[in-house]
Amino acid sequence: MVDACRPPATQRPGAGVDVTLRRATAADADAISGLVRGLLHHIVADPDAPAVVAFVEALGPAATRDRIGLPRFSYVVAVRGSDLLGVAALRDRSHLYHWFVRESAHQQGIGRLLWQWIQAEADGPRITVNATLSAVPVYRRLGFEATAEVQSVDGLQFLPMAFDPDVVG
Numbered sequence: 001m002v003d004a005c006r007p008p009a010t011q012r013p014g015a016g017v018d019v020t021l022r023r024a025t026a027a028d029a030d031a032i033s034g035l036v037r038g039l040l041h042h043i044v045a046d047p048d049a050p051a052v053v054a055f056v057e058a059l060g061p062a063a064t065r066d067r068i069g070l071p072r073f074s075y076v077v078a079v080r081g082s083d084l085l086g087v088a089a090l091r092d093r094s095h096l097y098h099w100f101v102r103e104s105a106h107q108q109g110i111g112r113l114l115w116q117w118i119q120a121e122a123d124g125p126r127i128t129v130n131a132t133l134s135a136v137p138v139y140r141r142l143g144f145e146a147t148a149e150v151q152s153v154d155g156l157q158f159l160p161m162a163f164d165p166d167v168v169g
Helices: 026-038 050-058 059-069 110-121 133-142
Strands: 011-015 017-023 071-082 083-090 096-099 127-132 151-152 154-161
Touching: 011 151, 017 110, 026 059, 026 071, 026 083, 026 096, 059 071, 071 096, 071 110, 096 110, 096 154, 127 133, 133 154
Parallel strands: 096 127
Antiparallel strands: 011 017, 017 071, 071 083, 083 096, 127 154, 151 154
C-alpha cells in the first residue's frame, strides 16, 4: 500500500476550487464525525429512534478514531485549507464504508475525486456498498448494481450493491 493518496493529492475539481486529498488521521475524527452526523437526515428517517442509536454512536468521534487506526480501514479526506469537505473510507480494500461530501460542497467535483481515490485504493475492480435508499440513484449512475433486495437491519434500510466493471449487466 502506498502512503500517498492516488490520484495525485491536489486537484482542481471545480471552477478554481483547490481541493486536496490526504490520508485521514486520528486528528480528523471529530471533523469526519461532524460531517457524517450532519448528513444523517439522508441516511435515517429518525436518528433518535431507539433502533438506530447504536448506528449513530458508531459514527461518533471515538468510534471513527478507532476505525482510522485499524489496518482493515483506509480513510481519505478532501480538504480546502483546514476545511473538511468530504470523506471516503474503504473496509478490507473492497467495501465502501463511507463516501460523503458536505452539502455546501456538492457539484464541485469532490465526490468524483473521492470516487477516483476509492477505485485506485481498492484491491480489485469489484467494490461493494450498502447503499442508503436515497443514494441508490448516485450509485446506479456510477455503474453499481443491486446484489440483493432492500435490507432492513436495526431500523436502517439499505440496498446491497456492487460495482464490477468486469461484469456486463
